[in-house]
Amino acid sequence: MKVIQFIWIVLTGALIAPATGLAQISCTREGLQQAVDLYIAAQTKGDTSGMPLAAQVGYMENMVPADINKGLIKQPMKIDFHRSLLDTATCQTFTEVIVTNREKPYVLGTRLRVNRDKIAEIEILWTTTGYWLFDADNYLKYSSTENWDPIPESKRDSRATLIRAATAYFDAFLEGKTDQVPWGYPCRRLEGGMYTGKGAPDDTCAVGVPSGVNIANRRFIVDETIGAVVAFCTFGAGAPLAGGAPDTHLFRVENGKLRWVHTLTHLLMSDFRGKVPGKEGAAPPKKQ
Incomplete structure (x- = not known):
């Protein structure tokens, strides 16, 4: 009987528990960091299905509205380094993303805006080979060695x-x-x-x-x-x-x-x- 009760408790807990990650999105530092983590996972896979997107999420590339289903966010990338800003006052984040892949190198600046428990906006400004002074290897070399630790x-x-x-x-x-x-x-x-x-x-x-x-x-x-x-x-x-x-x-x-x-x-x-x-x-x- 005790075994049956235990199994019932486990199953009930699994049913009522919120989906991992999605319930943690919010305007707190922890919630914004979770949004960033889900974005990094999505950009790595080229798959946004794990992101809690608003029903009519706004998506932009290089300051122009774009189709998220055809966007750069759908391109899988091996990310070598990233650093993020978390703005709890405006419920936004910014992430510098560096990809040194020889065939398709990129440096991205990605903005997210969170609305309650959903990501309402995604904006990516990207640079790659042929763009202004572009050198992903140098960007990685210098950015990754700078000290951007929290300030007392x-x-x-x-x-x-x-x-x-x-x-x-x-x-x-x-x-x-x-x-x-x-x-x-x-x-x-x-x-x-x-x-x-x-x-x-x-x-x-x-x-x-x-x-x-x-x-x-x-x-x-x-x-x-x-x-x-x-x-x-x-x-x-x-x-x-x-x-x-x-x-x-x-x-x-x-x-x-x-x-x-x-x-x-x-x-x-x-x-x-x-x-x-x-x-x-x-x-x-x-x-x-």
């Missing part, structure tokens, strides 16, 4: 401070006022695959910053815990004969100062007008 709570910058630091950086491109940017030292920039750092204590991210380039349509995702802010934006917007390029800028900020800057730009090198390698300091992209 007493030393964390506020959300406003993080956004202000990113905004000052962007504004410098238009107005050339680099003295308004809270530069930290050392600071190193990873742009497509090009790295500005030399391992010196005076490494700076101020090198090559131009004027007259409008970085517009900024949408911020912030994670105070790791001192990070990322912006989806348009690089070179509003210039004559140019429509601008979809772009992400990811920043690590410590004590109010910039320490790391990662950029991804969906711009074919063959469509670029200006001097290389300085997108920071070159003409905006041609209209495609």
Whole structure:
């Protein structure tokens, strides 16, 4: 009799238990991390069936609405490295994804928006061979060795401070006022695959910053815990004969100062007008 009762308890528990993973999606850090984990699993397999997607999930690639069933998310990838921001204030995440596969290398910037217990939006900005300064091996080499560990709570910058630091950086491109940017030292920039750092204590991210380039349509995702802010934006917007390029800028900020800057730009090198390698300091992209 006891055996029968035990089996009944086990079966009942299995029936009423929530599906693994799906019930854990929420706007807490733990819930957002679960959303990221499910995305990484989906991107690895090229199969979104394990993601708790909203009935009419919004899907975008390079800032343009796209069909999720034909999207890059359906392409299986062997992911070598990823790092995520968790924004509990806006219920969003951002994940930098690096794939060094020789045949199909990618670096992705993926945004998720969670609505209660469902993923309501997926946005991927991708770069690959032939795009702006692309080098997945270099991206992996440098990104994976940087320290983006959680910052002690007493030393964390506020959300406003993080956004202000990113905004000052962007504004410098238009107005050339680099003295308004809270530069930290050392600071190193990873742009497509090009790295500005030399391992010196005076490494700076101020090198090559131009004027007259409008970085517009900024949408911020912030994670105070790791001192990070990322912006989806348009690089070179509003210039004559140019429509601008979809772009992400990811920043690590410590004590109010910039320490790391990662950029991804969906711009074919063959469509670029200006001097290389300085997108920071070159003409905006041609209209495609």
